[in-house]
Amino acid sequence: MATTTDRQGNLLVVDDDERTRRGLSRVLGALGYAVHEAGTAKEALDRALAAPPDLVIVDLDLPDRNGMALIADLQERAVDATLVVLTGHGTIDSAVQAARKGVHDYLVKPVDRERLLHVVRTGMERAALRREVQDLRREVERSGRLKELVGRSPGMLEIFRLIEQFAASDAPVLITGESGTGKEVAARTIHRLSRRWGARLVPVNCAAIPENLLESEMFGHERGAFTGATMARAGCFELAHEGTLFFDEIGQMPATLQSKLLRALEDGQIRRVGGNKEIVVDVRVLAATNANIEDLLAKGAFREDLYYRLNVLTLHLPPLRERPEDIPVLAERFLASFAERESKALTGFAPETLAVLLAHPWPGNGRELRNAVERAVILSQAGEIQPQHLPSPVRGGAGAAAEVEESSLRLPLGTTIADAEKALILRTLETCHGNKTRAASMLGISVKTLYTKLHLYAQQ
Numbered sequence: 001m002a003t004t005t006d007r008q009g010n011l012l013v014v015d016d017d018e019r020t021r022r023g024l025s026r027v028l029g030a031l032g033y034a035v036h037e038a039g040t041a042k043e044a045l046d047r048a049l050a051a052p053p054d055l056v057i058v059d060l061d062l063p064d065r066n067g068m069a070l071i072a073d074l075q076e077r078a079v080d081a082t083l084v085v086l087t088g089h090g091t092i093d094s095a096v097q098a099a100r101k102g103v104h105d106y107l108v109k110p111v112d113r114e115r116l117l118h119v120v121r122t123g124m125e126r127a128a129l130r131r132e133v134q135d136l137r138r139e140v141e142r143s144g145r146l147k148e149l150v151g152r153s154p155g156m157l158e159i160f161r162l163i164e165q166f167a168a169s170d171a172p173v174l175i176t177g178e179s180g181t182g183k184e185v186a187a188r189t190i191h192r193l194s195r196r197w198g199a200r201l202v203p204v205n206c207a208a209i210p211e212n213l214l215e216s217e218m219f220g221h222e223r224g225a226f227t228g229a230t231m232a233r234a235g236c237f238e239l240a241h242e243g244t245l246f247f248d249e250i251g252q253m254p255a256t257l258q259s260k261l262l263r264a265l266e267d268g269q270i271r272r273v274g275g276n277k278e279i280v281v282d283v284r285v286l287a288a289t290n291a292n293i294e295d296l297l298a299k300g301a302f303r304e305d306l307y308y309r310l311n312v313l314t315l316h317l318p319p320l321r322e323r324p325e326d327i328p329v330l331a332e333r334f335l336a337s338f339a340e341r342e343s344k345a346l347t348g349f350a351p352e353t354l355a356v357l358l359a360h361p362w363p364g365n366g367r368e369l370r371n372a373v374e375r376a377v378i379l380s381q382a383g384e385i386q387p388q389h390l391p392s393p394v395r396g397g398a399g400a401a402a403e404v405e406e407s408s409l410r411l412p413l414g415t416t417i418a419d420a421e422k423a424l425i426l427r428t429l430e431t432c433h434g435n436k437t438r439a440a441s442m443l444g445i446s447v448k449t450l451y452t453k454l455h456l457y458a459q460q
Contacts, residue, residue: 013038040063238279325437
């Protein structure tokens with residue numbers, strides 16, 4: 001598996017034994033790390049606060065303070081470093097206590113060089129991943145974007161949070177959602193944030209590969225296994241070794257292969273078609289489907305045991321119509337990308353164009369929106385995107401707006417302005433089927449103002 005390079009990163013070695021401290025510094029410094037030393041807990045804390053390290057190796061027996069107490073101090077002061085314990089005893093108790101404190105690993109004196117390099121290398125990978133996650137959190141807060149996933153709605157922010165948590169695990173993830181909601185993008189994001197990011201993400205589209213070829217695609221084949229197999233070929237499991245294997249449209253996998261997939265996941269071994277040798281594979285499995293798995297289970301079209309094996313963690317991506325506040329954010333992202341590709345000076349969407357986008361139900365979700373914006377960019381010359389630049393099915397999706405414009409709101413004479421406003425707002429919201437963003441756009445007010453009005457009405 002590819003790893004973070006050994007030639008970058010700051011380390012702090014904390015040990016009162018000068019010989020041990022210098023020995024560790026020489027070995028790690030020879031690999032290109034910037035290594036700093038401290039002989040006491042106080043000196044270590046001062047150094048860490050002045051120049052936060054990526055990784056700290058802490059001896060448990062320090063002259064002025066216990067090493068675990070120093071670890072607690074570092075954590076309380078928000079020194080976000082990977083922690084490694086160094087002990088002359090190597091007792092189970094000290095290792096367990098360290099693990100409970102969030103320590104990455106431990107080393108036993110005298111330190112084995114290969115063990116040291118492995119612990120530091122994996123610890124630095126962990127530090128690099130942690131920094132990337134922190135950067136991504138800032139990006140989400142700033143622009144509502146997690147890698148290729150975009151959104152500011154509460155639903156998408158929850159998706160971002162779950163992806164971050166799931167990425168830290170090796171457990172299987174089942175990603176559900178309608179076509180076009182970004183299931184493959186979510187899978188790529190989980191892989192990119194995981195410890196396996198240096199290895200490959202290998203996709204298998206269960207719906208696009210013919211049934212008679214899918215087994216060979218998954219497990220590989222030996223020469224002569226079938227007509228046309230003129231040479232041996234590795235399958236997706238082998239290609240994804242130490243990485244991630246993504247099964248797209250898992251609900252369409254033939255029943256005959258479901259049992260073989262289950263066996264491979266449980267045993268961690270596969271056998272090529274036409275072969276006798278068991279091949280050990282280490283993969284993290286992600287699966288996606290836009291089908292109703294419960295219906296497939298009820299019909300016997302999907303194995304229950306495979307479902308429970310894949311459904312350790314579940315990520316459901318909501319359709320675009322359930323998060324209309326993300327439509328302008330996504331549209332602007334697509335616009336910027338396509339305008340750059342087409343070398344066009346486009347400044348954004350006209351207000352009436354945004355109203356059309358918000359009124360459309362987007363049955364194709366983000367994929368349909370992307371295609372609509374791409375078409376609009378191609379047809380536009382400069383300035384703002386106008387409604388006529390959008391595909392006719394999208395312009396026709398503004399039917400809700402037309403209904404509001406064409407329908408009459410009958411009010412008796414003597415109705416107060418406040419009551420008339422209330423009636424108009426509630427009628428518009430009803431016409432928009434409760435979609436507050438769409439209703440606010442049609443009414444010409446902000447979503448915040450609409451919420452304020454509705455809160456006031458609820459108290460009356």
